[in-house]
């Protein structure tokens with residue numbers, strides 16, 4: 001009998017989107033037949049070949065590499081791996097593209113095609129607006145924060161444990177902190193610390209109630225604001241948990257620059273998320289989550305080298321990854337002392 005843990009259950013939910021992407025790229029875009037025409041293909045070349053968005057092409061290559069259907073080559077290009085050559089392209093002796101076509105007209109697969117072609121995120125649910133526009137609706141914001149809170153309940157203690165080893169911290173700013181579950185776990189793991197959660201004005205009532213329900217209103221504040229603006233000073237650790245995967249590299253650069261400006265010398269920046277491995281060939285659960293983020297937000301999951309490339313020029317040093325639990329990790333960087 002398989003026993004699923006919370007990370008597996010969340011992974012199962014996230015993977016529904018990845019299966020839709022697999023079917024769409026095999027049937028609508030015949031991706032392996034096209035890739036087999038070339039020795040090696042980069043995400044940019046794939047986007048030109050299939051006339052799709054480059055972010056979508058990048059996320060697709062990572063997911064197919066994580067499935068073992070593509071091989072990642074030194075330098076980052078890919079080539080078709082044996083199982084795909086055998087079963088998923090025009091000259092395959094057993095051509096399972098026919099089988100994939102039996103589910104290819106599902107709305108989810110059509111939605112993937114649309115996002116890949118336009119580069120625009122799909123509605124959060126099957127219709128309506130995308131998630132960030134819906135965050136101004138109180139009912140949607142509350143249900144979204146409840147989802148983040150549930151996930152944070154099993155992820156945040158492990159983050160607290162990992163961050164308790166990084167040295168002296170006194171004031172934590174949890175940016176895009178939603179219910180405040182991470183801020184609460186961190187103040188409990190780091191004795192003597194206090195925290196503030198910065199999130200959209202439509203979210204912070206939920207944040208305050210959640211913090212009060214945990215009995216931590218004396219140590220954790222909630223601030224309604226906009227993380228795209230200037231960040232408050234007076235905090236020596238900035239946490240972005242599950243935030244950067246919603247945004248493109250340019251926005252992440254803005255967040256990191258705002259943090260660099262607001263942190264004191266020696267201040268710590270933490271990005272808690274599902275990160276891809278350094279070659280962007282997996283792991284599978286992270287690659288599946290990246291597909292969901294690509295389809296529903298302006299973002300995707302990032303690798304440590306991709307984030308180091310953004311943080312280094314801003315001035316952050318010692319960028320490194322610390323695994324937490326259930327496929328999550330904390331990317332930690334420091335403003336020079």
Ligand SMILES: C[S@@+](CC[C@H](N)C(=O)[O-])C[C@H]1O[C@@H](n2cnc3c(N)ncnc32)[C@H](O)[C@@H]1O
Pocket residue numbers: 135148149151152175176177178179182198199200203225226227228240241242243246
């Ligand atoms: C995916 S959730 C992550 C929540 C939480 N940190 C976690 O790890 O579960 C992203 C959060 O960013 C917040 N957010 C989005 N845009 C924002 C903005 N411009 N300013 C402040 N918060 C924002 C959302 O309201 C949401 O709570």
